Amino acid sequence: MKISVDTEKCVASGQCVLLAPETFDQNEEDGTVVLLAEEPPAGERDAARQAELTCPAAAIRLAEA
Template structure:
């Protein structure tokens, strides 16, 4: 899994941080998403998928392509 974010689309709702705090954080000054782990371990995949699904701005992209 590879996670990418679009900070320009982020509205600062923070739902991603609540779903997967090990993977996402927010900037102090404006609440825009910060990506902490672009390739999270398998144990966090469900939480990352949930974060992407509930993001009101659709600012999170999850790529499931296997990397060799």
Template sequence: MKISVDEEKCIGAGQCVLTAPQVFDQRDEDGVVILLEDTPPAPDQPAARDAAVLCPATAITVTED
């Protein structure tokens, strides 16, 4: 699994951080997503997939190997 984020699309809703805090964070100044782990370990992958689905701006892309 490989994760990428589009900071330009991010609206700072924070659903990614709430769903997968081990993979995502937010910038303090504007709430834009920060990708902490672009290739999360297997235990974190379901939450990362859920975060991509829940993102209201579709700013998270998950690519399967």
């Protein structure tokens, strides 16, 4: 699985960080998404999928490898 984020679309809701804190963080200045792991660990993949589905701005994209 590969993850990409579009910080231009991000509305800084923080749902991704709550759901997958090992994969996502937020920029301290504007709250936009920061991708910590382009390829999340196996134990974090379900959480990353949920973050993609939950993102109100559709700023997270997952591609299955």
